[in-house]
Amino acid sequence: MLLVGLAIMALPMAAAALGLDLEAKGGVGFALGSTDNKDVTGVARVAGQGGIAADLYLVTLGPVDIGLSTGAEYAYLTTHSTWKGYSLFPSPIPPGTASDQTTDTRYSYLIIPVSIVARYPLSSSVTLIGRLGAFYGYFLSGQIDVSWDPEIPLFQIVDSKNNKATSDDVKSAEYGIHATAGADIGIMPNVSLSPSVQLDMGLTDTTPNNATNGSFNDTLWSLTLMVGIKYKAL
Numbered sequence: 001m002l003l004v005g006l007a008i009m010a011l012p013m014a015a016a017a018l019g020l021d022l023e024a025k026g027g028v029g030f031a032l033g034s035t036d037n038k039d040v041t042g043v044a045r046v047a048g049q050g051g052i053a054a055d056l057y058l059v060t061l062g063p064v065d066i067g068l069s070t071g072a073e074y075a076y077l078t079t080h081s082t083w084k085g086y087s088l089f090p091s092p093i094p095p096g097t098a099s100d101q102t103t104d105t106r107y108s109y110l111i112i113p114v115s116i117v118a119r120y121p122l123s124s125s126v127t128l129i130g131r132l133g134a135f136y137g138y139f140l141s142g143q144i145d146v147s148w149d150p151e152i153p154l155f156q157i158v159d160s161k162n163n164k165a166t167s168d169d170v171k172s173a174e175y176g177i178h179a180t181a182g183a184d185i186g187i188m189p190n191v192s193l194s195p196s197v198q199l200d201m202g203l204t205d206t207t208p209n210n211a212t213n214g215s216f217n218d219t220l221w222s223l224t225l226m227v228g229i230k231y232k233a234l
Helices: 002-014 153-158
Strands: 019-035 040-043 045-061 064-086 099-121 126-149 173-188 191-202 218-232
Touching (some): 019 040, 019 064, 045 099, 099 173, 126 191
Antiparallel strands (some): 040 064, 064 099
């Protein structure tokens, strides 16, 4: 619905546009996150993204064309973290029920980016492209693996693999910063190869606060190397 609304609003602008580029892209990279829980550490894991984008150029400032960009992408984000000295209780009951909790997650999101786009021609066949804006992410599905070291019988009720992520584990929506930097390399008339680096940095808490998760602010981000095929429609 958001894309349809943007397309309707863009119709009057398209009549006087400098150019309209349509792109199909995909790539892989790294996913990680941040938290204000001082007992949690993590390492980067694999991220994959793919989707479509539309860049509508509207004005020229010197050699640079500037416009608006939007699209729709599927994002697959994996994370790995360890919570040192985790306990299900404010204080360990019985004594010794604190343990190191290791969590591996695999989350899928629908990403809708909206940004300012700029292009600068280096030559007749190479153009630099940059985007800066925001994104809306909607949680689609996910799985969670949880384990403990040392193992504690009391915790085994949640010690399992391939748990389906629910609304108790992940909030349905997140927002953040969307940025890309890359180039269009002409390969035939009106068609170019478009490698880029893409950053989607979440700014909102993705984890509901409850007895299991605690009251912490957890965010997700991804950095991916994308390769696209772009068609100049205008």
